[in-house]
Amino acid sequence: AQSVTQPDIHITVSEGASLELRCNYSYGATPYLFWYVQSPGQGLQLLLKYFSGDTLVQGIKGFEAEFKRSQSSFNLRKPSVHWSDAAEYFCAVGLSGYALNFGKGTSLLVTP
Amino acid sequence: EAQVTQNPRYLITVTGKKLTVTCSQNMNHEYMSWYRQDPGLGLRQIYYSMNVEVTDKGDVPEGYKVSRKEKRNFPLILESPSPNQTSLYFCASSPLRRDKNTEAFFGQGTRLTVV
Numbered sequence: 001a002q003s004v005t006q007p008d009i010h011i012t013v014s015e016g017a018s019l020e021l022r023c024n025y026s027y028g029a030t031p032y033l034f035w036y037v038q039s040p041g042q043g044l045q046l047l048l049k050y051f052s053g054d055t056l057v058q059g060i061k062g063f064e065a066e067f068k069r070s071q072s073s074f075n076l077r078k079p080s081v082h083w084s085d086a087a088e089y090f091c092a093v094g095l096s097g098y099a100l101n102f103g104k105g106t107s108l109l110v111t112p
Numbered sequence: 113e114a115q116v117t118q119n120p121r122y123l124i125t126v127t128g129k130k131l132t133v134t135c136s137q138n139m140n141h142e143y144m145s146w147y148r149q150d151p152g153l154g155l156r157q158i159y160y161s162m163n164v165e166v167t168d169k170g171d172v173p174e175g176y177k178v179s180r181k182e183k184r185n186f187p188l189i190l191e192s193p194s195p196n197q198t199s200l201y202f203c204a205s206s207p208l209r210r211d212k213n214t215e216a217f218f219g220q221g222t223r224l225t226v227v
Binding site: 006009032034036042043044046049051052090092095096097098099100102103104105 | 143145147152153154155156157160202204206207208209210211212213214215216218219220221
Protein backbone atom coordinates (compact mmCIF):
# COMPACT_ATOMS: atom_id res chain seq x y z
CA ALA A 1 0.00 0.00 0.00
CA GLN A 2 1.14 3.54 -0.71
CA SER A 3 2.08 5.48 2.40
CA VAL A 4 3.97 8.50 3.63
CA THR A 5 5.49 8.60 7.09
CA GLN A 6 6.76 11.57 9.02
CA PRO A 7 8.14 9.92 12.15
CA ASP A 8 8.42 13.08 14.24
CA ILE A 9 5.17 14.68 15.34
CA HIS A 10 6.89 17.55 17.15
CA ILE A 11 10.43 18.89 16.93
CA THR A 12 11.96 21.66 19.00
CA VAL A 13 15.16 23.39 17.91
CA SER A 14 16.99 26.47 19.11
CA GLU A 15 17.19 29.45 16.84
CA GLY A 16 20.35 29.22 14.77
CA ALA A 17 20.60 25.46 15.10
CA SER A 18 20.35 23.09 12.16
CA LEU A 19 17.16 21.26 11.31
CA GLU A 20 16.29 17.96 9.69
CA LEU A 21 12.73 16.74 9.23
CA ARG A 22 12.28 13.17 8.16
CA CYS A 23 10.01 11.74 5.51
CA ASN A 24 9.78 8.13 4.37
CA TYR A 25 7.52 6.74 1.72
CA SER A 26 6.33 3.44 0.39
CA TYR A 27 5.35 3.44 -3.25
CA GLY A 28 5.52 0.99 -6.11
CA ALA A 29 7.56 3.38 -8.24
CA THR A 30 9.65 6.43 -7.53
CA PRO A 31 7.08 9.09 -6.80
CA TYR A 32 7.11 12.83 -7.13
CA LEU A 33 8.08 14.29 -3.75
CA PHE A 34 7.15 17.57 -2.13
CA TRP A 35 7.57 19.50 1.08
CA TYR A 36 4.94 22.03 2.11
CA VAL A 37 4.91 24.44 5.04
CA GLN A 38 1.86 25.72 6.87
CA SER A 39 2.37 28.74 9.07
CA PRO A 40 -0.20 29.32 11.82
CA GLY A 41 -3.53 30.32 10.32
CA GLN A 42 -2.17 30.11 6.79
CA GLY A 43 -2.57 27.85 3.82
CA LEU A 44 0.02 25.52 2.38
CA GLN A 45 3.12 26.87 0.72
CA LEU A 46 5.37 24.73 -1.45
CA LEU A 47 8.96 24.68 -0.18
CA LEU A 48 10.49 22.39 -2.78
CA LYS A 49 9.84 19.43 -4.99
CA TYR A 50 11.67 16.51 -6.59
CA PHE A 51 10.77 14.84 -9.86
CA SER A 52 14.02 13.44 -11.17
CA GLY A 53 17.68 14.27 -11.66
CA ASP A 54 19.85 15.78 -8.96
CA THR A 55 18.89 14.20 -5.67
CA LEU A 56 19.68 17.33 -3.65
CA VAL A 57 16.94 19.87 -4.19
CA GLN A 58 17.04 23.51 -3.21
CA GLY A 59 13.90 25.30 -2.17
CA ILE A 60 12.70 28.59 -0.84
CA LYS A 61 13.55 30.12 2.53
CA GLY A 62 16.93 28.38 2.65
CA PHE A 63 15.53 24.84 2.77
CA GLU A 64 16.89 21.86 0.91
CA ALA A 65 15.94 18.21 0.72
CA GLU A 66 17.75 15.08 -0.33
CA PHE A 67 16.13 12.17 -2.10
CA LYS A 68 17.62 8.80 -1.16
CA ARG A 69 16.16 6.04 -3.26
CA SER A 70 17.79 3.24 -1.26
CA GLN A 71 16.20 4.51 1.95
CA SER A 72 12.91 5.68 0.39
CA SER A 73 13.45 8.98 2.13
CA PHE A 74 13.14 12.65 1.32
CA ASN A 75 14.39 14.54 4.35
CA LEU A 76 14.13 18.30 4.66
CA ARG A 77 17.07 20.29 6.02
CA LYS A 78 18.00 23.81 6.93
CA PRO A 79 21.45 24.78 8.25
CA SER A 80 20.29 27.58 10.56
CA VAL A 81 16.72 27.91 11.76
CA HIS A 82 15.01 31.28 12.25
CA TRP A 83 12.15 31.93 14.64
CA SER A 84 9.90 32.55 11.63
CA ASP A 85 10.39 28.91 10.57
CA ALA A 86 8.09 27.76 13.37
CA ALA A 87 5.26 26.07 11.49
CA GLU A 88 3.86 22.72 10.50
CA TYR A 89 5.67 20.88 7.74
CA PHE A 90 4.12 18.31 5.47
CA CYS A 91 5.79 15.83 3.20
CA ALA A 92 3.68 14.82 0.21
CA VAL A 93 4.20 12.19 -2.45
CA GLY A 94 2.37 11.11 -5.57
CA LEU A 95 2.77 9.52 -8.95
CA SER A 96 2.08 12.96 -10.38
CA GLY A 97 2.25 16.53 -9.20
CA TYR A 98 -1.42 16.69 -8.51
CA ALA A 99 -2.74 13.56 -6.78
CA LEU A 100 -0.86 13.74 -3.51
CA ASN A 101 -0.66 11.65 -0.38
CA PHE A 102 0.35 13.68 2.64
CA GLY A 103 2.19 12.67 5.75
CA LYS A 104 0.68 13.56 9.11
CA GLY A 105 2.93 16.52 9.53
CA THR A 106 5.73 17.65 11.83
CA SER A 107 5.19 20.64 14.07
CA LEU A 108 8.35 22.72 14.48
CA LEU A 109 8.89 24.87 17.55
CA VAL A 110 11.82 27.29 17.57
CA THR A 111 13.15 28.43 20.94
CA PRO A 112 15.23 31.57 21.54
CA GLU B 113 -2.43 36.82 -9.75
CA ALA B 114 -2.71 33.04 -9.92
CA GLN B 115 -4.73 31.83 -6.99
CA VAL B 116 -7.21 29.41 -5.50
CA THR B 117 -9.97 31.18 -3.59
CA GLN B 118 -12.08 29.54 -0.95
CA ASN B 119 -15.10 31.00 0.78
CA PRO B 120 -15.90 31.37 3.53
CA ARG B 121 -12.66 31.31 5.54
CA TYR B 122 -14.49 30.60 8.76
CA LEU B 123 -17.88 29.03 9.31
CA ILE B 124 -19.80 27.93 12.39
CA THR B 125 -22.96 26.00 11.70
CA VAL B 126 -25.41 23.67 13.40
CA THR B 127 -25.82 19.98 12.87
CA GLY B 128 -27.95 19.14 9.86
CA LYS B 129 -27.96 22.55 8.21
CA LYS B 130 -26.78 22.20 4.63
CA LEU B 131 -23.78 24.25 3.64
CA THR B 132 -21.54 24.85 0.66
CA VAL B 133 -17.90 25.86 0.64
CA THR B 134 -16.90 27.42 -2.63
CA CYS B 135 -13.58 27.02 -4.42
CA SER B 136 -12.50 28.88 -7.51
CA GLN B 137 -9.21 28.91 -9.43
CA ASN B 138 -8.05 31.27 -12.16
CA MET B 139 -5.28 29.15 -13.68
CA ASN B 140 -7.38 27.05 -16.06
CA HIS B 141 -6.36 23.90 -14.21
CA GLU B 142 -8.05 20.62 -15.04
CA TYR B 143 -7.47 18.93 -11.69
CA MET B 144 -9.12 20.13 -8.50
CA SER B 145 -9.48 18.47 -5.14
CA TRP B 146 -10.66 18.90 -1.59
CA TYR B 147 -8.75 17.92 1.54
CA ARG B 148 -9.56 18.02 5.19
CA GLN B 149 -6.88 18.57 7.80
CA ASP B 150 -7.24 17.22 11.30
CA PRO B 151 -4.67 17.27 14.11
CA GLY B 152 -2.43 14.23 13.98
CA LEU B 153 -3.97 13.02 10.72
CA GLY B 154 -2.45 15.39 8.19
CA LEU B 155 -4.36 16.15 5.02
CA ARG B 156 -6.76 13.58 3.67
CA GLN B 157 -8.37 13.82 0.28
CA ILE B 158 -12.16 14.02 0.20
CA TYR B 159 -12.98 14.27 -3.51
CA TYR B 160 -11.19 15.17 -6.68
CA SER B 161 -12.07 16.14 -10.22
CA MET B 162 -10.01 15.65 -13.35
CA ASN B 163 -12.17 17.88 -15.50
CA VAL B 164 -15.65 19.31 -15.95
CA GLU B 165 -18.34 16.79 -14.99
CA VAL B 166 -15.67 14.27 -13.89
CA THR B 167 -15.46 13.71 -10.14
CA ASP B 168 -14.34 10.83 -7.97
CA LYS B 169 -14.03 9.87 -4.33
CA GLY B 170 -10.86 10.34 -2.38
CA ASP B 171 -9.99 8.69 0.90
CA VAL B 172 -12.70 10.19 3.13
CA PRO B 173 -15.75 11.03 0.97
CA GLU B 174 -18.54 10.07 3.40
CA GLY B 175 -20.85 12.96 4.19
CA TYR B 176 -19.64 15.16 1.34
CA LYS B 177 -20.69 15.95 -2.21
CA VAL B 178 -19.00 17.90 -4.95
CA SER B 179 -19.83 19.17 -8.40
CA ARG B 180 -17.77 20.42 -11.32
CA LYS B 181 -20.04 22.25 -13.71
CA GLU B 182 -17.41 24.77 -14.72
CA LYS B 183 -13.68 24.31 -15.00
CA ARG B 184 -12.84 27.05 -12.52
CA ASN B 185 -15.25 26.09 -9.71
CA PHE B 186 -15.35 23.05 -7.44
CA PRO B 187 -17.76 23.53 -4.53
CA LEU B 188 -17.84 21.21 -1.53
CA ILE B 189 -21.32 20.44 -0.25
CA LEU B 190 -22.23 19.13 3.17
CA GLU B 191 -25.88 18.09 2.93
CA SER B 192 -26.29 17.33 6.63
CA PRO B 193 -23.19 18.38 8.56
CA SER B 194 -22.25 16.57 11.73
CA PRO B 195 -19.79 17.50 14.47
CA ASN B 196 -17.23 15.00 13.17
CA GLN B 197 -16.95 17.16 10.07
CA THR B 198 -15.50 19.96 12.15
CA SER B 199 -12.17 20.46 10.43
CA LEU B 200 -9.93 22.67 8.34
CA TYR B 201 -10.67 22.26 4.64
CA PHE B 202 -8.39 22.99 1.72
CA CYS B 203 -9.13 23.20 -1.95
CA ALA B 204 -6.31 22.60 -4.41
CA SER B 205 -5.87 22.81 -8.16
CA SER B 206 -3.24 21.65 -10.60
CA PRO B 207 -2.65 21.16 -14.29
CA LEU B 208 -3.25 17.61 -15.34
CA ARG B 209 0.18 16.70 -16.56
CA ARG B 210 3.15 14.81 -15.21
CA ASP B 211 6.24 16.93 -15.54
CA LYS B 212 8.59 18.88 -13.37
CA ASN B 213 6.46 22.00 -13.55
CA THR B 214 3.37 20.37 -12.12
CA GLU B 215 2.45 21.28 -8.60
CA ALA B 216 -0.68 21.72 -6.57
CA PHE B 217 -1.85 25.20 -5.62
CA PHE B 218 -3.81 25.47 -2.39
CA GLY B 219 -6.46 27.83 -1.16
CA GLN B 220 -6.17 29.57 2.21
CA GLY B 221 -8.41 27.08 3.94
CA THR B 222 -11.88 27.09 5.46
CA ARG B 223 -12.20 26.40 9.15
CA LEU B 224 -15.56 24.74 9.72
CA THR B 225 -17.12 24.14 13.12
CA VAL B 226 -20.30 22.09 13.39
CA VAL B 227 -22.09 22.35 16.73
